[in-house]
Amino acid sequence: MEKSEWEITWSDKFEVGIAELDDEHRQFISRVNQLNKAIIESEDKSAVQRAMNLMLIETGHHFGHEQDLLAQWKYPEAAAHSAKHVELMQRFERVMKEIADSDISFVWAAKGLHLKQLLVEHLLKEDMKYRDFLRAQDRPG
Numbered sequence: 017m018e019k020s021e022w023e024i025t026w027s028d029k030f031e032v033g034i035a036e037l038d039d040e041h042r043q044f045i046s047r048v049n050q051l052n053k054a055i056i057e058s059e060d061k062s063a064v065q066r067a068m069n070l071m072l073i074e075t076g077h078h079f080g081h082e083q084d085l086l087a088q089w090k091y092p093e094a095a096a097h098s099a100k101h102v103e104l105m106q107r108f109e110r111v112m113k114e115i116a117d118s119d120i121s122f123v124w125a126a127k128g129l130h131l132k133q134l135l136v137e138h139l140l141k142e143d144m145k146y147r148d149f150l151r152a153q154d155r156p157g
């Protein structure tokens with residue numbers, strides 16, 4: 017099957033070098049692809065809600081895990097990083113509610129895609145800052 021243009025392929029640009037976190041991030045990217053598929057192909061609101069709900073649960077778990085490790089590593093930006101997680105989770109919950117309240121497909125599709133984009137950006141921008149911190153410390157991955 018031909019690969020869709022919106023599908024994200026896992027590559028080393030997503031790697032933070034910590035196996036358990038990379039596994040969670042890999043899982044997240046595959047959820048992103050499932051969500052994209054639900055939004056773009058099926059255009060079925062309940063499928064989108066299911067995919068987002070799963071992502072919400074897993075993202076919450078992952079953020080907690082990441083925060084525990086950042087504290088353990090004495091990452092200097094740990095508090096700011098946690099605050100970004102809190103903000104994303106609040107936004108996530110708000111978007112879930114907005115999707116539940118809207119029957120206009122382009123509204124929930126756009127909201128779902130935007131939220132997904134924010135989460136991917138967090139990984140590429142914020143999570144890479146602790147990757148760089150760990151690298152600078154020459155910590156064994």
Ligand SMILES: [Fe+2]
Nearest residue numbers: 041082139143
């Ligand atoms: Fe992360």
Ligand SMILES: [Fe+2]
Nearest residue numbers: 082138142143
């Ligand atoms: Fe993070």
